[in-house]
Amino acid sequence: MARKPSSAKDAPANVSKDELLKYYRDMLLIRRFEEKAGQLYGMGLIGGFCHLYIGQEAVVVGLEACAKEGDKRITSYRDHGHMLACGMEARGVMAELTGREGGYSKGKGGSMHMFSREKHFYGGHGIVAAQVPLGAGLAFADKYLGNDNVTFTYFGDGAANQGQVYETYNMAELWDLPVVFVIENNQYAMGTSVKRSTKSVSLFGRGEAFGIPGEQVDGMDVLAVKAAGEKAVAHCRAGKGPYILEVMTYRYRGHSMSDPAKYRTRDEVQKMRDERDPIENVREMLLTGNHASEDELKALDKEIKDIVNDSAEFAKESPEPALEELWTDIYAENLPQGSATENA
Ligand SMILES: Cc1ncc(C[n+]2csc(CCOP(=O)(O)OP(=O)(O)O)c2C)c(N)n1
């Protein structure tokens, strides 16, 4: 593909080869996984809703680079990338997409409803902005327990116009909750561009009314996301309360698999892909700085392809949930004796 020169050249001196390779690998895993999910959807192996994250990979990979053990994350329905970036298994995510027993929710949740207690991933939420107050609640738990963990609460530019976001901002700042509000501004909410739906110039600036600091970040540049993320996380860990990052990004695919895409031109999408692609940017840095050879990157591409193909095979071979499973996981089971919920 002919690629116009981008602003990304050699990586800054303080960024190591290993770091760059990790970002490249993690972003590529998300991209190839999503492409495969799109294929399986086309083959009728995935049903229901399916929102792909292609184009936005640098956002979650840059922020995961700032996380430490015990940090939490919660997001919307566009969630496969967040799961892979925090270390959830490709097999479990793909099998959930195909509605099989081997999936993270035993095949009963699908694309928008996956969770991992082990990786502190709290979903996967289909109601726009519903995860925002929940994210503040997770942060409240950490504050209450007295640790210095943070919660990454992701939501979109469309969700940023929901009232509950501002109720949450108020309480989060009032109680100094350690929550990083990450607005993934991909410039569209379904078919509505941010220009048509939103009066204010910046979304991060709306925190000012509540005393919450924030900034806008180039979400196609994983290093810029990481640098801003570190600042936000340091603020939260120091007990100074929430921080807002408005990360400017772009989704290449439709809103969901059933999007007719009539609200933007093909040229607009192609220009972004050609000039700003976050994975190509890191690839250029790796090659320009002689951190990796074409052959090394080819080997890495193959490794990722193998992981994704394996996840698809697993997802096809895993059985559908047994009929009895209709009646399980509806209410919490095996609660400890005398727990508040048991007594309720
Ligand atoms: C409360 C509510 N209203 C409307 C919808 C339908 N809906 C689903 S996604 C979406 C757009 C949200 O856009 P944005 O927050 O920018 O996130 P993106 O899809 O771009 O990641 C809408 C309106 C919904 N799921 N929930």
Ligand SMILES: [Mg+2]
């Ligand atoms: Mg959006």
